Amino acid sequence: MEGMVVKTRTPKVIEARKTILELILAHHPQDCLNCIRNGNCELQDLANEYFIRDNPFTLKVRGLKKDYSTPSIFRDPDKCVLCRRCIDACSVVQSVHALGLENRGVHSMVVPTMGGDLIDSPCVMCGQCVHACPVGAIGEVEEIDKLLAAIADPDKVVVTQIAPAVRTAIGEEVGMKTGDMSMEVFAAGLRQVGFDYVLHTNFTADLTILEEGNELLQRLKEGGTLPMFTSCSPGWINFCETYYPDLLDNLSTCKSPQQMFGSLVKTYWADKMGIDPAKIYSVSIMPCTAKKFEASRPEMNDSGYRDVDLVLTTREIGRLFRMSGIDFDKLAGTNLDSWMGAYTGAAVIFGASGGVMEAALRTVYEVVTGRNLKDVNFEVTRGITGIKEAEVDLDGTVVKVAIANGLSNARKLMDQVRAGESPYHFIEIMACPGGCIGGGGQPITKANTKRVERIDSIYVEDEKCAIRKSHENPEVKTLYDEFLHEPLGHKSHELLHTHYHAKNKKYL
Ligand code: SF4
Ligand code: SF4
Ligand code: SF4
Structure with missing residues (x-):
């Protein structure tokens, strides 16, 4: 009531908290040394803060089954403290x-x-529960051992791609400020741990804009299914396949930049470099847990091989860097390798909600009007707001666009489309709050302020790029000249486009 004083740190309150902690720990596996959250665990921190040394209660762990049914997310119910976050x-x-x-x-x-394992539930593998969990009861499926085995194998050429949102956050894993690790230093660190070639998903982010932008224009001209939805967020694709199977025709047929990269690295790049594609071990470093699932989809083998052999999250690479003992403050940067390493500012901003839309508008405007876009900044598409919308005048044709981040916001736009009430032509959806900068594989954070810091760092990098429009990427131009010939052409359809499947889960 008005004027009431609540004391939260009296000896009685502290004693009660301590008892509750002791009761939680009496059911908790005491295996911090082997735990994915060792050193980054709220329960560990509290046990330490409250001086819990000897527990008066007898240890009794329930011995519940661990769930490794998905390629992305595991559950260890014995570690659950029932916070319900x-x-x-x-x-x-x-x-x-x-x-x-x-x-x-x-x-x-x-x-x-509905019981069963996580794979039997509607889980889209976005990993947002991992950020919410204070302990090691939910985490990403770790696969660093597979990378170390490939690096140690003299018959393998280990090639990596790095997603746009990873650079901004990787420094957080090694004691640097958000955005402070440059791409060059990041690349040098990856070479030190044993990668043979360091390329960039930004290259295929630029390529996505060429393919997806032309697909949108084709649908607008020829009366194709609208609004068109972006297709680069695999958590969103899983969500659409699960909850909106009637709207799968609205999805762009473009593969995600990760998978476009996977199919090109074992065809175009292998040929250009004179490397046997059978020897290439293709590793992607992603901010996203759902990317592990995406790479494992049976149809993702258009190169004639598994397009992406291994997906590691930002957190996994952070652990690898810490294990390697690299001093990043002293490490001299190195350039990315050629033919699939060049990128523009338009690709960089894919990492933030609204970035794909802004990158597409930079290109579509110039393709449609034939005029130079002087100010490439579409501020209206930026920021952490759940749903954003904009209108762009392309010489008399007004294109209405919307952007959603987080799947509850996506659901609002999808319900509008399903009801036939959507005013939009093009909709960007990212499964995670804030876009890939808040992906399920990024350094653990619950704070929007951290997400905003990462977004700011992305736009700073965009501003620094000499080229900021995807269609001006010189290596993408070479790719079309030498290999693909034209957007949406035969080769593009073979390697860069895909199809979707309704999940038909029995209880939905
Ligand atoms: S969840 Fe935390 S307290 Fe429990 S084993 Fe893991 S690190 Fe230790
Ligand atoms: S938050 Fe995402 S990963 Fe976690 S259970 Fe839900 S859908 Fe699956
Ligand atoms: S967030 Fe983690 S600890 Fe909390 S209820 Fe979920 S699994 Fe259990």
Whole structure:
């Protein structure tokens, strides 16, 4: 009531908190040394802050089954402290409803909805529950061992691509400020741990704009299915296939930049470099847990091989860097390798919500009007707001666009489309809050301020780029001249485009 004073740190309160912590720890596996959250765990921190040394309660771990059913996310229910944050992240932020609570009292458990394993639930593998979880009860499936084996294999040529949102956050993993690690220093670090070639997903982000921009123009001209949805966020693709299978024709047929890169590195790039594609081990470094699932989709083998052999998250690369003991403050930067390493500012901004749309508008404007776009900054598409919209006049044709980040925002736009009430021609959707900078594989954060810092760093990098329009990327031009010949042409369809499948989950 008015004027009431609540004391939160009296000896009684501290004692009560301590007892609750001791009770939680009495059910908790005491294996911090082997845990994915060792050193970054709220329970560890609290146990330390409250001087918990000897626990008066007897240790009794429930011995529940670990769930490794998805290629992206694992669950270790014994470590769950029943805070229910993951349920809120999944249901409120993402509107996926893959997790729920079962039983009552001491038997309460967080479980995939409808029982079974996570793979049987509507989970889209976005990894937002991993950010929400204070402990190691949910995490990304770690695959660093596979990378180390490939690096040690003299018959393998280990090639990496780096997604646009990774550079801005990787420094956070090694004690630097957000955005402070340059691309050149990042590339030098990757060479030190053993990568043979360091290329960039930004190259295929630029390529995506050429393919997707032309697809939009074709749909506008020829009366194709509109609004067209972007297709570069695999968590969003899973969501659309699960909850909106009737709208799959609205999705752009473009593969994500990761998968475009995968199919080109074992065809075009291998040929240009004179490397046997069978020897290439293609590793992508992604801000995203759903990318692990995307790379494992059976259709992603258009190069004649597995297009992407391994996907590692920003956090996994952070652990690898820490293990390697590299002093990043003293490390001299190196350039990226050629033929799929050049990129523009338009590709850099793919990492933030609204970036794909802005990059597309920079190119589509010039293609349609034939005029030079003087100011490339479409400020209206930027920022962390859940749904943004804009109108662009292309010489008399007004194109209406919308942008959503976070799947509960996507759901609002999709319901509008399903009801036939959408005024838009083109919709960008990113599954994660803020876009890829807030991806499920990024350094753990719950704060929007951190997401905004990462976004700011992305636009600073864009401003620094000498070329800021995808269609001006010189290596992309060479790719079309020598190999693809034209956007949406035969080779493009073979290597860069895909199709989608309704998930038909029985309980949806
Ligand atoms: S969740 Fe935290 S407290 Fe539990 S084992 Fe892992 S690091 Fe230790
Ligand atoms: S990965 Fe995403 S969809 Fe799956 S349980 Fe976690 S929050 Fe839900
Ligand atoms: S967020 Fe983690 S600890 Fe909390 S209920 Fe979910 S799984 Fe358990």
